[in-house]
Amino acid sequence: MASNRPAPEAPFVPGQGPETFAYGDRGPDEGPWEEWNPTEESLRPVRGRHRVAKQRGGGLARSSTVLGVGVMAAVGAGGMASANTGKPPVSISLPDLPSVGVPSVGSLFEDSSVQEETPQGSATALSDVGTAAAPSGRDTPDAGEALRNRIMAQAEQQQDQVEAKARAAAEAAAVKKAQADAAEAKREAERVAEAKAAAAKKKAEEEARRKAEAARLAELARQYTLPTSSYTITSTFGQAGTMWSSGHHTGLDFAAPTGTLIKAIHSGTITEAGWAGSYGYRTILTLDDGTELWFCHQSSITVTVGQKVSTGDVIGRVGATGNVTGPHLHLEVHPDGSPAGIDPMAWLHGKGLNP
Structure with a gap:
């Protein structure tokens, strides 16, 4: 003791x-x-x-x-x-x-x-009382320090929990943004692919239409032909001038030497053949769809009314009869026999012909 x-x-x-x-x-x-x-x-x-x-x-x-x-x-x-x-x-x-x-x-x-x-x-002995009483004074700072350490540990733990939640939230936001970006990229890729597919399809369709039109025109070209050869286009449809009674040109002029052969553009029936005043000698060929083709200023006519002709058959010769300044073939196109004509150049292009 x-x-x-x-x-x-x-x-x-x-x-x-x-x-x-x-x-x-x-x-x-x-x-x-x-x-x-x-x-x-x-x-x-x-x-x-x-x-x-x-x-x-x-x-x-x-x-x-x-x-x-x-x-x-x-x-x-x-x-x-x-x-x-x-x-x-x-x-x-x-x-x-x-x-x-x-x-x-x-x-x-x-x-x-x-x-x-x-x-x-x-x-209790006196020596024991002194010994037992002493630690109570020394333990007080130790208890305070322990309490302080426990509070600091709890604060650090709470701070760690807050930071962990913040990190988890940031990671979740990053994952969500990455998923949204991936979905947007996927949609964009799909839109691009669809656009490319649509463009390719459209191009293919256009190419198919072009080929089909080319085939159709080639077939029509075999069915249609130009009215003459060795010609020069001198006047076009709608051209203005005082030499025409209407004030503008109503057809397409093929200038050629007198006597140049005039051929049937397409198969049809001769509905008129003879003198037509300012048109000179004129032949009207009516096609199966009702379209009338007027061949004017001829020097001679080789067909008669009611005669059936085929594509390329000779129906007359180039001349300078009627109201003209020189030998040429004046061609007019009248759909369904209407008095007002249309542009013969465009009509010939539609048949696969290029005057």
Whole structure:
């Protein structure tokens, strides 16, 4: 069991030299003093008649006062002895008194056979009381530090949770954006593919139509032919001028030498052949769809009304009869026999012919 550590003592050898606290020899009741260190054994209650009455309140204060006065007297006496005799001072060792359960100082000077009774309610030795009371003061900062560390740990944990949630939210947003971008890229790729497919389809359809039209025109070209050869186009449809009674040209002029052969453009029936005033000698060929072809200014006619002709058959010759300035073939096209004609150039192009 731990005990209070004694105070340092001055060098002293018992039995040598004078041992006094004042002038003269030591009295029979002045010592020698021994160090007293209370232990559990010394403080154990005495069973028997030699019991000391229990300490009342205020005993510690009175005992401390008495002890202080005794210490001051002893120190003063020792100082006086040292000053007068020149002898070394005597060291007085006092026990470390704990804050509670200290016996009265008067009991320290009683007969050793009479011991003080331990206060009821406590069987702990004084040295143990001091030892047990000390850690409570030291544990207070440690408990505060532990609480602070626990609070800081909780704060860090909460901060980590917030950061983890933020990271999770950012990752979820990034994943969602990536998915949206991927979906948009997929849709864009599909739109591009559809546009390319539509363009390719349209191109293929146009190519097919062009080929079909070319085939149709080639077939028509075999069915249709130009009205003459070795010609020059001198006047076109709609051309304005005073030489025409209507104020503009109503047909297409093929200038050629007189006597150049005039051929049937397509198969049909001759519905008119003879003189036509300003048109000179004129032949009208009516096709199966009702379209009338007028061949004017001929020098001669080789067919008769009601005659069936085929594509390329000779129906007359180029001349300069009627209202003309020179030999040429004046060609007019009248759909369904209407008085107003259309552009013969466009009509010939529609038949696969290029005058």
